[in-house]
Amino acid sequence: MVSTDDLLKRFTDGDRTALSKIITLVENHESSFPDVLDRLYPRTGKAYRIGVTGPPGAGKSTLVSGLVQRVRADDKLVGVIAVDPSSPFTGGALLGDRIRMQDIGIDPGVFVRSMATRGSLGGLAEAAGDVADVMDAFGQDIVITETVGVGQCELDIAEACYTTVVVIVPESGDAIQAMKAGLMEIADVIAINKADREGADRIARQTQAMLELRGERNGWSPPVICTIASQGDGISDLFDQIEKHRVFQTESGLLKKHRRGNVEATVKAIVESEIHRKVWGERSLSKLHSLVDEVMGGKRTPRQASAEILSMIDGR
Amino acid sequence: MERKIRVLVAKPGLDGHDRGAKVVASALRDAGMEVVYTGLHQTPEMVVEAAIQEDVDVVGLSILSGAHAVLFPKIVDLLKERGAGDKLVIAGGIIPEDDVEELKKVGIANVFGPGTTTTEITEYVKKEIASRSK
Numbered sequence: 001m002v003s004t005d006d007l008l009k010r011f012t013d014g015d016r017t018a019l020s021k022i023i024t025l026v027e028n029h030e031s032s033f034p035d036v037l038d039r040l041y042p043r044t045g046k047a048y049r050i051g052v053t054g055p056p057g058a059g060k061s062t063l064v065s066g067l068v069q070r071v072r073a074d075d076k077l078v079g080v081i082a083v084d085p086s087s088p089f090t091g092g093a094l095l096g097d098r099i100r101m102q103d104i105g106i107d108p109g110v111f112v113r114s115m116a117t118r119g120s121l122g123g124l125a126e127a128a129g130d131v132a133d134v135m136d137a138f139g140q141d142i143v144i145t146e147t148v149g150v151g152q153c154e155l156d157i158a159e160a161c162y163t164t165v166v167v168i169v170p171e172s173g174d175a176i177q178a179m180k181a182g183l184m185e186i187a188d189v190i191a192i193n194k195a196d197r198e199g200a201d202r203i204a205r206q207t208q209a210m211l212e213l214r215g216e217r218n219g220w221s222p223p224v225i226c227t228i229a230s231q232g233d234g235i236s237d238l239f240d241q242i243e244k245h246r247v248f249q250t251e252s253g254l255l256k257k258h259r260r261g262n263v264e265a266t267v268k269a270i271v272e273s274e275i276h277r278k279v280w281g282e283r284s285l286s287k288l289h290s291l292v293d294e295v296m297g298g299k300r301t302p303r304q305a306s307a308e309i310l311s312m313i314d315g316r
Numbered sequence: 317m318e319r320k321i322r323v324l325v326a327k328p329g330l331d332g333h334d335r336g337a338k339v340v341a342s343a344l345r346d347a348g349m350e351v352v353y354t355g356l357h358q359t360p361e362m363v364v365e366a367a368i369q370e371d372v373d374v375v376g377l378s379i380l381s382g383a384h385a386v387l388f389p390k391i392v393d394l395l396k397e398r399g400a401g402d403k404l405v406i407a408g409g410i411i412p413e414d415d416v417e418e419l420k421k422v423g424i425a426n427v428f429g430p431g432t433t434t435t436e437i438t439e440y441v442k443k444e445i446a447s448r449s450k
């Protein structure tokens with residue numbers, strides 16, 4: 001077993017194998033992970049974080065690959081976190097985003113990591129944020145996180161990024177679907193991908209109209225860009241808009257506010273998970289089970305049972 | 317928390333069929349593993365880079381084109397060079413009996429021929445990884 005010190009030294013020397021091992025350690029919450037994150041934290045804060053989200057198969061990975069190549073043209077270092085769902089039944093996951101990222105596969109300035117959601121209750125956003133921190137600390141200038149725009153957790157991840165790109169496609173009703181799923185709410189830039197297909201212009205207009213209804217927020221109205229990711233079309237337009245949003249946020253002070261919000265959310269999440277861990281120790285769990293028996297036996301109500309447990313915790 | 321087994325399923329070489337690789341990838345997922353699938357036409361460098369970035373425990377190589385004799389040892393060597401020689405490397409596909417022994421000598425832990433069931437593969441991986449983490 002390599003020591004944490006040794007691993008961190010290799011990490012700071014730019015060893016990608018060490019980066020990868022540290023991501024694993026953080027993702028698995030191995031015993032040394034709080035210490036590792038604390039020691040890396042002073043190195044974070046430099047990477048600009050971009051979230052890419054949208055319905056399954058919209059072309060997110062293809063688009064990310066294009067964006068990465070665009071960023072690399074400026075000689076910046078990039079980290080990619082590609083999140084895919086775990087099966088709630090088996091806990092397994094098929095992580096297939098790399099298939100569309102072949103072109104960036106062996107570029108030494110790019111590091112791609114696939115992550116499964118692992119059904120972690122709300123912990124996913126923290127885990128993805130931790131991995132982004134690790135890449136940031138490693139020296140990546142930009143970290144792009146891809147998530148499927150379904151559940152709340154996935155949206156939280158995208159929203160924790162400084163610029164959120166929402167990708168939709170010209171399938172009938174997709175703009176409305178995206179609106180319903182809460183995607184439009186979090187969009188800073190919207191890409192209508194697969195613009196080679198019928199109806200791209202129409203959906204672009206629809207989306208634009210919906211956004212106008214929503215109105216400007218914090219002085220920014222999300223631009224709508226048509227892209228054909230599989231051909232590299234529109235990528236540089238998309239990148240320019242992301243860049244514009246970055247500059248806007250930096251100059252308006254919103255970036256700082258966003259970061260502050262993220263720190264607050266992180267601190268709260270850690271406190272909550274620690275409370276959870278502390279509350280449900282052996283003693284309170286056995287108390288819980290006996291109280292449940294009593295509720296089932298008609299001796300107490302669930303509310304009375306919880307009061308009992310709470311008083312037990314307060315009392316210690 | 318129970319540590320998830322992570323597997324890279326890669327398809328080096330030039331042949332364009334990945335049905336077998338996909339079947340194995342799905343079976344490993346159904347057995348509770350996290351499977352990174354990289355798609356077709358992977359060079360040894362791409363396979364090794366992906367294995368490192370994804371920090372997988374297992375690298376599963378699938379091939380039909382007969383280029384295994386060159387590509388597989390190259391992958392094993394590159395993994396060692398990058399300090400990732402501890403990964404379990406297994407192979408599947410149409411590989412002649414004579415070559416199997418050769419591949420095992422260079423560090424491919426096991427070779428699964430066309431008759432293998434997916435259960436044999438998933439059970440093997442689970443058993444190997446369990447014995448390693450002891």
Ligand SMILES: Nc1nc2c(ncn2[C@@H]2O[C@H](COP(=O)(O)OP(=O)(O)OP(=O)(O)O)[C@@H](O)[C@H]2O)c(=O)[nH]1
Binds near residue numbers: 229231
């Ligand atoms: N016609 C067309 N096809 C595209 C375009 N962009 C991507 N595709 C194809 O759409 C399919 C899905 O692309 P991905 O990049 O994997 O999409 P994704 O949103 O990352 O998919 P998930 O991660 O599975 O949700 C692939 O077959 C791509 O080649 C495009 O602009 N036009």
Ligand SMILES: [Mg+2]
Binds near residue numbers: 060061096097146
């Ligand atoms: Mg994808």
